[in-house]
Amino acid sequence: xxxxxxxxxxxxxxxxxxxxxxxxxxxxxxxxxxxxxxxxxxxxxxxxxxxxxxxxxxxxxxxxxxxxxxxxxxxxxxxxxxxxxxxxxxxxxxxxx
Amino acid sequence: xxxxxxxxxxxxxxxxxxxxxxxxxxxxxxxxxxxxxxxxxxxxxxxxxxxxxxxxxxxxxxxxxxxxxxxxxxxxxxxxxxxxxxxxxxxxxxxxx
Numbered sequence: 001x002x003x004x005x006x007x008x009x010x011x012x013x014x015x016x017x018x019x020x021x022x023x024x025x026x027x028x029x030x031x032x033x034x035x036x037x038x039x040x041x042x043x044x045x046x047x048x049x050x051x052x053x054x055x056x057x058x059x060x061x062x063x064x065x066x067x068x069x070x071x072x073x074x075x076x077x078x079x080x081x082x083x084x085x086x087x088x089x090x091x092x093x094x095x096x097x
Numbered sequence: 098x099x100x101x102x103x104x105x106x107x108x109x110x111x112x113x114x115x116x117x118x119x120x121x122x123x124x125x126x127x128x129x130x131x132x133x134x135x136x137x138x139x140x141x142x143x144x145x146x147x148x149x150x151x152x153x154x155x156x157x158x159x160x161x162x163x164x165x166x167x168x169x170x171x172x173x174x175x176x177x178x179x180x181x182x183x184x185x186x187x188x189x190x191x192x193x194x
Contacts, residue, residue, distance in 0.1 A: 003128075003132055004129060004132050004133070004136075007125045007128050007129045007132070008125075008129065008145070010125050011122055011125045011126070011129075011149070012149075012152055014118050014121055014122045014125070015122070015149065015152060015153050015156070015170070016152075016153075016156045017118055018115065018118055018119070018122070018153075018170075018173070019153050019156045019157055019166060020156075021111050021114055021115055021118070022115070022161060022166070022169060023157070023158065023159060023160060023161050024111055025108055025111045025112070025115070026160050026161050027160055028104045028105075028107050028108045028111070029108070030160060031100075031104050032101060032104045032105065032108075035100055035101050035104070036101070039101075048105070052108070052109075052112065055109055055112060055113075056112050056113075056115075056116050057194065059112070059113045059116045059117075060116055060120070060193075061120065062120060062193075063120060063123050063124055063127060063180060064119060064120050064123050064176060064180060065180075065193075065194075066193060066194040067194070068176045068179065068180065069116060069119070071172070071176065072119060072172060072173065072176060073112070073115075075168070075169060075172050076115075076169065079161060079165045079168065079169060082165065083160060083161060083162075083165065096157075096159075096162075096163060097154065097162075097163040097164070
């Protein structure tokens with residue numbers, strides 16, 4: 001196996017872990033959505049999003065720069081919000097293509 | 098601690114792991130970029146990107162749907178490419194805000 005294949009294999013392993021963590025995170029966001037609904041809290045809390053972005057930038061040690069980390073988490077938060085809205089509107093659960 | 102705080106704490110923990118894995122993945126992409134440069138290979142290989150997207154969709158068990166996973170990884174790949182370009186052009190290493 002060439003070095004190139006070795007690094008690609010490592011990326012594939014990391015990607016599997018990322019998929020798992022992204023889904024675990026989304027499940028947490030769904031649980032939070034249900035609690036908020038039960039407590040009649042606003043679904044969308046901008047100060048919590050700001051806190052999340054502060055936390056991930058603080059945890060960042062590179063090589064991705066802080067702007068890249070922020071962009072990625074804005075997208076992650078956005079997908080969680082889309083999923084939450086889908087469930088709140090009574091959408092069916094997980095769709096596999 | 099309320100249930101809400103508990104779920105948020107879990108999200109904060111997951112986010113730290115995500116930051117770490119995203120950076121580890123980017124480091125692998127940088128290593129691959131250097132190998133490709135040394136071997137005079139094309140930096141950008143669309144069939145490898147297609148393979149990555151197939152792999153992550155295959156690994157996906159929800160609650161995020163396949164389209165969401167694909168969108169997230171398109172962004173992750175894009176940030177890796179930006180970082181690689183930055184290094185190839187002799188940019189300084191990691192910038193902290």
